[in-house]
Amino acid sequence: MSGIFSARAWGKVWAYRQSFLLGLFNTARTAAFAILLALMLGIIFGLMATSGKKILYGISRIYVELIQNTPILLQTCFLYYAMAFSGHSLGIILTGIIALGVYTGAYMAEAVRAGIEAIPKGQFEAAQSQGFNYLERMYYIILPQSIKIILPPMVNQVVNLIKNTSCLYIIGGADLISLTYSFVTGENTGGAYAPAYLVSGFLFFIICYPLSKIASTWEMYLKRREQRTAPVKRTTEGEVSGNE
Amino acid sequence: MIKLENVCKNFGDLQVLKNVNLEVKEGEKLVIIGPSGSGKSTTVRCMNFLEEPTSGHVYIDGKELTAKNRTRIIRESVSMVFQQFNLYPHMTVLKNLTIAPMKLHHKSKREAEELAYHYLDVVGLRDKAHVYPTTLSGGQQQRIAIARALCAESKIILFDEPTSALDPETIKEVLDVMIKLAKENITMVVVTHEMGFARQVADRVVFMADGQIIEEGTPEHFFINPSNDRVKQFLGKIIR
Numbered sequence A: 001m002s003g004i005f006s007a008r009a010w011g012k013v014w015a016y017r018q019s020f021l022l023g024l025f026n027t028a029r030t031a032a033f034a035i036l037l038a039l040m041l042g043i044i045f046g047l048m049a050t051s052g053k054k055i056l057y058g059i060s061r062i063y064v065e066l067i068q069n070t071p072i073l074l075q076t077c078f079l080y081y082a083m084a085f086s087g088h089s090l091g092i093i094l095t096g097i098i099a100l101g102v103y104t105g106a107y108m109a110e111a112v113r114a115g116i117e118a119i120p121k122g123q124f125e126a127a128q129s130q131g132f133n134y135l136e137r138m139y140y141i142i143l144p145q146s147i148k149i150i151l152p153p154m155v156n157q158v159v160n161l162i163k164n165t166s167c168l169y170i171i172g173g174a175d176l177i178s179l180t181y182s183f184v185t186g187e188n189t190g191g192a193y194a195p196a197y198l199v200s201g202f203l204f205f206i207i208c209y210p211l212s213k214i215a216s217t218w219e220m221y222l223k224r225r226e227q228r229t230a231p232v233k234r235t236t237e238g239e240v241s242g243n244e
Numbered sequence B: 001m002i003k004l005e006n007v008c009k010n011f012g013d014l015q016v017l018k019n020v021n022l023e024v025k026e027g028e029k030l031v032i033i034g035p036s037g038s039g040k041s042t043t044v045r046c047m048n049f050l051e052e053p054t055s056g057h058v059y060i061d062g063k064e065l066t067a068k069n070r071t072r073i074i075r076e077s078v079s080m081v082f083q084q085f086n087l088y089p090h091m092t093v094l095k096n097l098t099i100a101p102m103k104l105h106h107k108s109k110r111e112a113e114e115l116a117y118h119y120l121d122v123v124g125l126r127d128k129a130h131v132y133p134t135t136l137s138g139g140q141q142q143r144i145a146i147a148r149a150l151c152a153e154s155k156i157i158l159f160d161e162p163t164s165a166l167d168p169e170t171i172k173e174v175l176d177v178m179i180k181l182a183k184e185n186i187t188m189v190v191v192t193h194e195m196g197f198a199r200q201v202a203d204r205v206v207f208m209a210d211g212q213i214i215e216e217g218t219p220e221h222f223f224i225n226p227s228n229d230r231v232k233q234f235l236g237k238i239i240r
Helices: A007-015 A017-049 A054-068 A072-085 A092-117 A121-130 A134-171 A176-185 A193-225 B040-047 B070-077 B093-103 B109-122 B138-151 B168-181 B195-201 B219-224 B229-238
Strands: B002-011 B014-024 B029-033 B055-060 B078-081 B156-160 B187-191 B204-209 B212-217
Touching (some): A072 A134, A092 A134, B002 B040, B014 B040, B029 B040, B029 B195, B093 B109, B109 B138, B138 B168, B204 B219
Parallel strands (some): B078 B156, B156 B187
Antiparallel strands (some): B204 B212
16 A cells, blocks of 8 residues: 555545644744754854954854764754753754754854855955944945855755754654654554655655745845846835936 | 054064154145055055054044054044955945945935935046946946045045056046045045156155155155155156
8 A cells, every 4th residue: 555656545645634734834843943043153153253353263163063073863862862861851842943053053154154255355344444343344244245155055054954854853853754754654544655755755845945946046136236237126225226 | 633653563474564653644645655565555554453553553633543442433534445446346336335424424315325426426427326336447446436435524535556456548537536636635645656646646755665664755855856765766667
């Protein structure tokens, strides 16, 4: 009954569709919060790495290297079990958000750092010579230029994060992969391997693919904008532009 | 208006500035000339702390510039025009001109834009307000950069080799704008190789070599009757 063309197996998946949708919802919810955390960590540690202050640079490096050179499964287990046995259990959802956020944050930090370092020194100097302080300089002048460099690797990381929610399986998560696994091995539901994993994969795909698409479209838009002689539509300030 | 007192600057083992003392009066047009590597650029960059002196003091309008107060003092009193223009490529020309007045000088959008259009008229590029800088020629970009510096309405504008990255035929349009500015009561410090410009607008010319000021005086003194051999040698090479 496990065959890919077995109508019974497909029927079973359909009958338990709620289970897949619940998994998708849990995955999306965990991923959404983890992405926010990863973005925050990525920006903070990315800025620290480019601040020119040795101590901040050092802290940022330690974070990035430790996280990038150990498996995310280990980090997840460490956070979950180590905390549980010390009596401060965080719960599966929160553990998932923190573990995935911290893991992806390290990669985001590298993307942010590379994006900032790619901006010519003259831009920093011009902003400084106008009297922008460090944060103003970053916010108004540097980061808006870095975005098109940071965006592609960052979206890759977001997509990876969504896929990495599957690691929650190890701590008994209720994410899409875990629920799919429960489904195919369950006493009453077991056996429909091929349809179940195809559906599960399809659900991942319909979230991740549009994300990559949107990001590449946005990137193209940003790259083209600076080549135009005049903005066609409205500018960010909302006024209608064109010649006075 | 600007005072450098015993300013030294080292880059690693390299001593770029050796005890530079220099005072610029309000409204004065000071031109700094000299061979490359002589410390001219570093000297003006010390005036807005893009380079922090290794030792010595910098005063702007009587107040000593420090790592702590520099952002405020620079914001209020000193603007800079760079060799590479350094316009912000992600903003239109108008936004380039209005961002600092709006975010740093608390001007309304309307005030900032009026100011921007005024100075775009001064540099003759009002029709470029809505384009992005990369679509402009070097000379046009530099004129926009000058307008951007003017929008801060600072008393001091520093020019770090403003025409060195330009094609010969666009140098004149930038110099013409600077000559026009020189008639205002703005304190201008200009590092340049344009001797014609120095002759025409400078109140005083300073000659630097090997991180020191070797000679200073009026343009007449410099170009008609230089006393120092090093200066004579330099001028002999670049004025044909």
